[in-house]
Amino acid sequence: MLTAMKLNRITVCVVWIFAGGSFPAAGAEERVAAIPESDLQSLLETLKPQPRESPWREIEWVTNITEARRRAVAEDKPLVIFTAADGSPLGRT
Protein backbone atom coordinates (compact mmCIF):
# COMPACT_ATOMS: atom_id res chain seq x y z
CA MET A 1 0.00 0.00 0.00
CA LEU A 2 1.32 3.39 -0.88
CA THR A 3 1.63 5.74 2.01
CA ALA A 4 0.89 9.44 1.65
CA MET A 5 4.61 10.18 1.91
CA LYS A 6 5.46 7.78 -0.92
CA LEU A 7 2.72 9.31 -3.08
CA ASN A 8 4.15 12.75 -2.42
CA ARG A 9 7.60 11.54 -3.49
CA ILE A 10 6.19 10.05 -6.70
CA THR A 11 4.31 13.27 -7.43
CA VAL A 12 7.41 15.36 -6.86
CA CYS A 13 9.42 13.05 -9.10
CA VAL A 14 6.82 13.11 -11.90
CA VAL A 15 6.51 16.91 -11.75
CA TRP A 16 10.30 17.25 -11.82
CA ILE A 17 10.67 15.02 -14.87
CA PHE A 18 7.87 16.83 -16.73
CA ALA A 19 9.46 20.13 -15.83
CA GLY A 20 12.51 19.12 -17.84
CA GLY A 21 14.73 18.03 -15.02
CA SER A 22 17.53 15.55 -15.62
CA PHE A 23 19.67 13.43 -13.39
CA PRO A 24 23.25 14.58 -13.06
CA ALA A 25 25.37 13.06 -15.80
CA ALA A 26 27.46 10.07 -14.79
CA GLY A 27 30.78 11.34 -13.51
CA ALA A 28 29.42 14.82 -12.89
CA GLU A 29 29.60 14.35 -9.13
CA GLU A 30 32.37 16.44 -7.66
CA ARG A 31 35.09 14.65 -5.73
CA VAL A 32 37.08 17.75 -4.82
CA ALA A 33 35.92 20.19 -2.16
CA ALA A 34 35.57 23.94 -2.61
CA ILE A 35 38.62 26.16 -2.08
CA PRO A 36 37.98 28.91 0.49
CA GLU A 37 38.71 32.31 -1.03
CA SER A 38 40.97 33.09 1.93
CA ASP A 39 43.23 30.17 0.87
CA LEU A 40 43.92 31.41 -2.66
CA GLN A 41 47.20 33.24 -2.03
CA SER A 42 48.71 30.60 0.23
CA LEU A 43 47.72 27.85 -2.19
CA LEU A 44 49.39 29.67 -5.08
CA GLU A 45 52.57 30.09 -3.05
CA THR A 46 52.50 26.45 -1.94
CA LEU A 47 52.11 25.02 -5.42
CA LYS A 48 54.69 27.14 -7.26
CA PRO A 49 58.33 26.00 -7.20
CA GLN A 50 59.96 26.74 -3.88
CA PRO A 51 63.23 28.70 -3.63
CA ARG A 52 66.15 26.46 -4.69
CA GLU A 53 63.77 23.64 -5.65
CA SER A 54 64.84 23.83 -9.31
CA PRO A 55 67.89 26.08 -9.59
CA TRP A 56 68.23 25.27 -13.30
CA ARG A 57 65.07 27.30 -13.89
CA GLU A 58 66.90 30.41 -12.73
CA ILE A 59 69.38 30.24 -15.62
CA GLU A 60 68.66 32.68 -18.44
CA TRP A 61 68.39 29.99 -21.09
CA VAL A 62 68.62 30.89 -24.76
CA THR A 63 66.42 28.84 -27.10
CA ASN A 64 67.65 30.14 -30.43
CA ILE A 65 70.74 28.33 -31.73
CA THR A 66 72.03 31.15 -33.94
CA GLU A 67 71.75 33.64 -31.09
CA ALA A 68 73.45 31.24 -28.67
CA ARG A 69 76.37 30.61 -31.06
CA ARG A 70 76.78 34.35 -31.69
CA ARG A 71 76.90 35.04 -27.96
CA ALA A 72 79.35 32.19 -27.38
CA VAL A 73 81.75 33.72 -29.94
CA ALA A 74 81.29 37.28 -28.65
CA GLU A 75 81.77 36.26 -25.01
CA ASP A 76 84.46 33.62 -25.71
CA LYS A 77 82.52 30.94 -23.85
CA PRO A 78 81.49 27.35 -24.52
CA LEU A 79 77.85 26.36 -24.89
CA VAL A 80 75.94 23.95 -22.70
CA ILE A 81 73.08 22.44 -24.66
CA PHE A 82 70.15 21.09 -22.67
CA THR A 83 67.98 19.00 -24.99
CA ALA A 84 64.73 17.11 -24.73
CA ALA A 85 63.11 15.08 -27.47
CA ASP A 86 59.48 15.41 -26.49
CA GLY A 87 58.96 19.01 -25.49
CA SER A 88 61.17 21.82 -24.33
CA PRO A 89 63.35 20.91 -21.36
CA LEU A 90 62.13 24.21 -19.89
CA GLY A 91 58.50 23.13 -20.07
CA ARG A 92 56.61 19.91 -19.59
CA THR A 93 58.90 17.09 -20.52
Added chain:
Amino acid sequence: MALDTYFRGNSQELEFCKKAGAGGNHLAAVTASGRRLAEKKELKLRSAELTPVLAEFKALPDAERRPPLEDPASAAPPNRPVPQPPAGGLIIRGYCAYTTKTENGKAAKATQFYYKENPDRWAAETQSDMLWLTEEEWKSFIPADAKPGSVSEVAAPIRERFFSTIGIDYMEGSVNSLPVRNSTMTLTVTESDAKGVTLRLDGYGHMGQPFAEHDRNKSNSRGCEIRLLGKIHYNANTRRIDRFDIAGTGQAWGNKMEYVRREVRLDEYPWTYGTACELVTGTSAIDRIPPYNLLHYGSAGPYFKKGK
Protein backbone atom coordinates in the same frame (compact mmCIF):
# COMPACT_ATOMS: atom_id res chain seq x y z
CA MET B 1 70.95 26.86 -24.55
CA ALA B 2 67.78 24.81 -24.10
CA LEU B 3 66.36 22.99 -27.05
CA ASP B 4 63.36 20.91 -27.99
CA THR B 5 65.04 18.69 -30.56
CA TYR B 6 61.87 18.44 -32.63
CA PHE B 7 62.44 22.12 -33.41
CA ARG B 8 66.10 22.49 -34.22
CA GLY B 9 65.72 25.45 -36.56
CA ASN B 10 67.03 26.45 -39.96
CA SER B 11 69.50 24.50 -42.12
CA GLN B 12 72.56 25.96 -40.36
CA GLU B 13 71.12 25.28 -36.91
CA LEU B 14 70.21 21.74 -37.91
CA GLU B 15 73.74 21.16 -39.19
CA PHE B 16 75.16 22.56 -35.94
CA CYS B 17 72.97 20.18 -33.91
CA LYS B 18 74.13 17.20 -35.96
CA LYS B 19 77.78 18.12 -35.46
CA ALA B 20 77.25 18.78 -31.75
CA GLY B 21 75.23 15.56 -31.30
CA ALA B 22 72.40 17.61 -29.84
CA GLY B 23 69.44 15.25 -29.82
CA GLY B 24 67.50 13.13 -27.38
CA ASN B 25 67.37 13.96 -23.70
CA HIS B 26 70.75 15.04 -22.42
CA LEU B 27 73.29 17.76 -21.75
CA ALA B 28 76.21 18.47 -24.01
CA ALA B 29 79.01 21.03 -23.92
CA VAL B 30 80.30 22.36 -27.25
CA THR B 31 82.11 25.22 -28.89
CA ALA B 32 80.25 27.64 -31.17
CA SER B 33 81.41 25.54 -34.13
CA GLY B 34 79.80 22.43 -32.63
CA ARG B 35 82.97 20.70 -31.40
CA ARG B 36 82.11 18.52 -28.41
CA LEU B 37 83.79 19.11 -25.06
CA ALA B 38 84.02 16.52 -22.28
CA GLU B 39 82.71 14.07 -24.84
CA LYS B 40 83.18 10.90 -22.85
CA LYS B 41 81.83 12.21 -19.58
CA GLU B 42 78.27 12.37 -18.35
CA LEU B 43 77.57 16.06 -18.04
CA LYS B 44 75.50 17.54 -15.23
CA LEU B 45 74.72 21.13 -14.31
CA ARG B 46 77.16 21.07 -11.43
CA SER B 47 80.47 22.85 -11.01
CA ALA B 48 82.23 19.49 -10.55
CA GLU B 49 81.39 18.57 -14.15
CA LEU B 50 81.41 22.04 -15.71
CA THR B 51 84.73 23.34 -14.35
CA PRO B 52 86.82 20.84 -16.38
CA VAL B 53 84.73 21.72 -19.46
CA LEU B 54 85.69 25.35 -19.05
CA ALA B 55 89.36 24.41 -18.66
CA GLU B 56 89.20 22.26 -21.80
CA PHE B 57 87.60 25.13 -23.69
CA LYS B 58 90.18 27.68 -22.52
CA ALA B 59 92.99 25.41 -23.73
CA LEU B 60 91.69 25.50 -27.31
CA PRO B 61 93.20 27.90 -29.86
CA ASP B 62 91.33 31.12 -30.49
CA ALA B 63 90.15 29.93 -33.90
CA GLU B 64 88.40 26.98 -32.24
CA ARG B 65 86.90 29.03 -29.45
CA ARG B 66 85.72 31.88 -31.65
CA PRO B 67 85.10 30.45 -35.12
CA PRO B 68 83.63 32.54 -37.92
CA LEU B 69 79.92 31.83 -38.14
CA GLU B 70 77.87 31.33 -41.29
CA ASP B 71 75.74 34.17 -42.62
CA PRO B 72 72.20 33.42 -41.30
CA ALA B 73 70.78 35.01 -44.47
CA SER B 74 72.08 32.04 -46.47
CA ALA B 75 70.25 29.47 -44.33
CA ALA B 76 67.24 27.56 -45.60
CA PRO B 77 64.20 28.20 -43.37
CA PRO B 78 63.27 25.59 -40.77
CA ASN B 79 61.05 22.73 -41.86
CA ARG B 80 59.30 22.99 -38.51
CA PRO B 81 59.34 26.54 -37.08
CA VAL B 82 58.83 27.01 -33.36
CA PRO B 83 55.28 28.31 -32.76
CA GLN B 84 55.18 31.86 -31.42
CA PRO B 85 52.70 33.26 -28.86
CA PRO B 86 49.68 34.93 -30.47
CA ALA B 87 50.13 38.67 -31.07
CA GLY B 88 48.38 40.65 -28.34
CA GLY B 89 47.58 37.43 -26.51
CA LEU B 90 48.19 36.29 -22.96
CA ILE B 91 50.90 33.91 -21.86
CA ILE B 92 50.09 32.00 -18.70
CA ARG B 93 52.50 29.68 -16.93
CA GLY B 94 50.99 26.78 -15.06
CA TYR B 95 52.68 24.68 -12.40
CA CYS B 96 51.72 21.19 -11.35
CA ALA B 97 52.64 19.47 -8.08
CA TYR B 98 51.58 16.51 -6.01
CA THR B 99 49.89 17.55 -2.81
CA THR B 100 49.21 16.27 0.64
CA LYS B 101 47.21 17.66 3.54
CA THR B 102 48.47 19.47 6.58
CA GLU B 103 47.09 18.77 10.06
CA ASN B 104 44.56 21.57 9.62
CA GLY B 105 43.34 20.12 6.33
CA LYS B 106 45.05 22.61 4.01
CA ALA B 107 46.81 21.48 0.83
CA ALA B 108 50.58 21.32 1.00
CA LYS B 109 53.14 20.25 -1.58
CA ALA B 110 54.06 16.57 -1.24
CA THR B 111 57.62 15.37 -1.59
CA GLN B 112 57.71 12.42 -3.96
CA PHE B 113 60.55 10.63 -5.69
CA TYR B 114 61.26 9.00 -8.99
CA TYR B 115 61.99 5.33 -8.31
CA LYS B 116 61.70 5.80 -4.57
CA GLU B 117 63.06 2.32 -3.72
CA ASN B 118 66.26 3.09 -5.62
CA PRO B 119 69.16 4.46 -3.51
CA ASP B 120 69.83 6.93 -6.35
CA ARG B 121 66.25 8.17 -6.31
CA TRP B 122 65.67 11.84 -7.04
CA ALA B 123 62.93 14.20 -5.96
CA ALA B 124 60.11 14.93 -8.36
CA GLU B 125 60.23 18.65 -9.10
CA THR B 126 57.25 20.89 -9.72
CA GLN B 127 56.41 20.68 -13.42
CA SER B 128 55.38 23.60 -15.59
CA ASP B 129 53.55 24.14 -18.84
CA MET B 130 52.15 27.12 -20.69
CA LEU B 131 48.67 28.26 -21.69
CA TRP B 132 48.24 30.68 -24.57
CA LEU B 133 45.14 32.81 -25.07
CA THR B 134 44.52 34.95 -28.13
CA GLU B 135 43.68 38.63 -27.76
CA GLU B 136 40.08 37.91 -28.75
CA GLU B 137 39.87 35.17 -26.13
CA TRP B 138 41.14 37.13 -23.14
CA LYS B 139 39.05 40.16 -24.12
CA SER B 140 35.98 37.93 -23.91
CA PHE B 141 36.64 37.71 -20.14
CA ILE B 142 35.80 41.39 -19.63
CA PRO B 143 32.05 42.07 -19.73
CA ALA B 144 30.98 45.16 -21.68
CA ASP B 145 28.91 46.23 -18.68
CA ALA B 146 31.07 45.08 -15.78
CA LYS B 147 28.84 45.50 -12.75
CA PRO B 148 29.87 43.86 -9.47
CA GLY B 149 28.02 40.58 -9.13
CA SER B 150 27.57 39.95 -12.84
CA VAL B 151 28.46 36.39 -13.81
CA SER B 152 29.52 34.98 -17.18
CA GLU B 153 30.65 31.56 -18.39
CA VAL B 154 34.08 31.27 -20.02
CA ALA B 155 33.82 30.18 -23.68
CA ALA B 156 34.00 26.41 -24.13
CA PRO B 157 37.20 26.36 -26.25
CA ILE B 158 39.14 28.27 -23.55
CA ARG B 159 37.63 26.23 -20.73
CA GLU B 160 38.43 22.94 -22.41
CA ARG B 161 41.95 24.03 -23.38
CA PHE B 162 42.65 24.91 -19.77
CA PHE B 163 41.24 21.77 -18.22
CA SER B 164 42.55 19.30 -20.79
CA THR B 165 46.12 20.64 -20.89
CA ILE B 166 47.21 22.42 -17.71
CA GLY B 167 44.31 21.32 -15.51
CA ILE B 168 45.41 17.69 -15.52
CA ASP B 169 48.12 15.95 -13.49
CA TYR B 170 51.24 16.20 -15.67
CA MET B 171 53.79 15.55 -12.95
CA GLU B 172 55.35 12.77 -15.00
CA GLY B 173 56.11 15.22 -17.77
CA SER B 174 55.22 14.26 -21.27
CA VAL B 175 51.72 12.99 -20.71
CA ASN B 176 49.14 13.78 -23.35
CA SER B 177 46.11 15.93 -22.73
CA LEU B 178 42.93 14.34 -21.44
CA PRO B 179 39.51 14.95 -22.99
CA VAL B 180 37.12 16.98 -20.89
CA ARG B 181 33.96 15.08 -19.96
CA ASN B 182 32.29 17.89 -18.09
CA SER B 183 33.40 21.35 -16.99
CA THR B 184 32.32 24.73 -15.74
CA MET B 185 34.30 27.96 -15.52
CA THR B 186 32.58 31.14 -14.44
CA LEU B 187 33.76 34.69 -13.98
CA THR B 188 32.15 36.95 -11.39
CA VAL B 189 32.85 40.67 -11.34
CA THR B 190 33.89 41.50 -7.78
CA GLU B 191 35.09 45.09 -8.32
CA SER B 192 34.74 47.56 -11.13
CA ASP B 193 35.89 51.15 -11.24
CA ALA B 194 37.82 53.59 -13.43
CA LYS B 195 41.06 51.71 -12.72
CA GLY B 196 39.82 48.38 -13.94
CA VAL B 197 37.80 45.25 -13.35
CA THR B 198 38.51 42.44 -10.87
CA LEU B 199 37.04 39.03 -11.58
CA ARG B 200 36.80 35.88 -9.48
CA LEU B 201 37.13 32.67 -11.43
CA ASP B 202 35.43 29.49 -10.22
CA GLY B 203 35.82 26.26 -12.13
CA TYR B 204 35.49 22.53 -12.01
CA GLY B 205 36.59 19.96 -14.57
CA HIS B 206 36.16 16.21 -15.07
CA MET B 207 38.84 14.86 -17.42
CA GLY B 208 39.63 11.47 -18.88
CA GLN B 209 38.02 8.37 -17.42
CA PRO B 210 35.70 8.43 -14.38
CA PHE B 211 37.24 7.11 -11.18
CA ALA B 212 37.03 3.35 -10.69
CA GLU B 213 39.19 1.63 -8.09
CA HIS B 214 39.32 -1.65 -10.02
CA ASP B 215 40.61 0.06 -13.19
CA ARG B 216 43.78 1.22 -11.48
CA ASN B 217 46.16 -0.68 -13.74
CA LYS B 218 44.11 -0.88 -16.92
CA SER B 219 45.30 0.95 -19.99
CA ASN B 220 43.39 4.10 -20.94
CA SER B 221 42.23 4.51 -17.36
CA ARG B 222 43.74 7.93 -16.65
CA GLY B 223 41.37 10.51 -15.27
CA CYS B 224 41.24 13.46 -12.91
CA GLU B 225 39.04 16.16 -11.46
CA ILE B 226 40.14 19.61 -10.44
CA ARG B 227 38.52 22.54 -8.72
CA LEU B 228 39.74 26.03 -9.53
CA LEU B 229 39.66 29.38 -7.81
CA GLY B 230 41.25 32.44 -9.31
CA LYS B 231 41.55 36.18 -9.45
CA ILE B 232 41.93 38.11 -12.69
CA HIS B 233 42.44 41.85 -13.01
CA TYR B 234 41.93 43.98 -16.09
CA ASN B 235 43.83 47.27 -16.00
CA ALA B 236 41.75 49.98 -17.68
CA ASN B 237 44.79 52.25 -18.17
CA THR B 238 46.95 49.73 -20.01
CA ARG B 239 43.92 47.92 -21.44
CA ARG B 240 45.59 44.66 -20.54
CA ILE B 241 45.07 41.92 -18.02
CA ASP B 242 47.76 42.40 -15.38
CA ARG B 243 46.82 39.63 -12.96
CA PHE B 244 45.86 36.07 -13.82
CA ASP B 245 46.20 33.95 -10.71
CA ILE B 246 44.47 30.59 -10.62
CA ALA B 247 44.96 27.83 -8.07
CA GLY B 248 43.47 24.36 -8.31
CA THR B 249 43.26 21.26 -6.18
CA GLY B 250 42.50 17.92 -7.73
CA GLN B 251 42.44 14.16 -7.59
CA ALA B 252 43.89 11.90 -10.27
CA TRP B 253 43.78 8.16 -10.95
CA GLY B 254 44.35 5.45 -13.49
CA ASN B 255 47.37 3.87 -15.08
CA LYS B 256 50.17 6.37 -14.47
CA MET B 257 52.65 4.41 -16.51
CA GLU B 258 50.67 4.44 -19.70
CA TYR B 259 52.64 7.11 -21.49
CA VAL B 260 55.83 7.51 -19.56
CA ARG B 261 58.85 5.67 -18.29
CA ARG B 262 59.71 7.86 -15.33
CA GLU B 263 57.85 6.45 -12.42
CA VAL B 264 56.62 8.24 -9.34
CA ARG B 265 54.93 5.48 -7.39
CA LEU B 266 52.27 6.92 -5.12
CA ASP B 267 50.73 5.08 -2.18
CA GLU B 268 47.60 7.20 -2.03
CA TYR B 269 44.83 6.29 -4.49
CA PRO B 270 43.41 8.34 -6.00
CA TRP B 271 46.32 10.70 -5.47
CA THR B 272 46.03 14.46 -5.07
CA TYR B 273 47.63 17.21 -7.07
CA GLY B 274 47.37 20.93 -7.55
CA THR B 275 47.93 23.56 -10.15
CA ALA B 276 48.97 27.21 -9.89
CA CYS B 277 48.89 29.68 -12.77
CA GLU B 278 50.40 33.09 -13.25
CA LEU B 279 50.73 35.68 -15.98
CA VAL B 280 54.19 36.04 -17.55
CA THR B 281 55.53 38.86 -19.68
CA GLY B 282 56.83 36.83 -22.61
CA THR B 283 60.07 38.78 -22.69
CA SER B 284 62.35 35.85 -21.80
CA ALA B 285 62.92 32.67 -23.77
CA ILE B 286 61.51 30.52 -20.96
CA ASP B 287 58.26 32.55 -21.11
CA ARG B 288 57.90 31.83 -24.82
CA ILE B 289 58.13 28.05 -24.67
CA PRO B 290 55.10 26.76 -26.59
CA PRO B 291 52.40 24.91 -24.64
CA TYR B 292 53.13 21.20 -24.73
CA ASN B 293 49.81 20.34 -26.33
CA LEU B 294 50.12 22.98 -29.03
CA LEU B 295 52.94 20.94 -30.53
CA HIS B 296 52.52 18.11 -32.96
CA TYR B 297 52.55 15.45 -30.25
CA GLY B 298 49.56 17.01 -28.48
CA SER B 299 46.45 14.87 -28.53
CA ALA B 300 43.58 17.26 -27.99
CA GLY B 301 43.17 18.34 -31.61
CA PRO B 302 43.64 21.96 -32.69
CA TYR B 303 44.92 24.12 -29.83
CA PHE B 304 42.97 27.24 -30.77
CA LYS B 305 39.43 26.12 -31.39
CA LYS B 306 36.67 28.58 -32.22
CA GLY B 307 33.30 28.78 -30.56
CA LYS B 308 31.41 30.02 -27.52
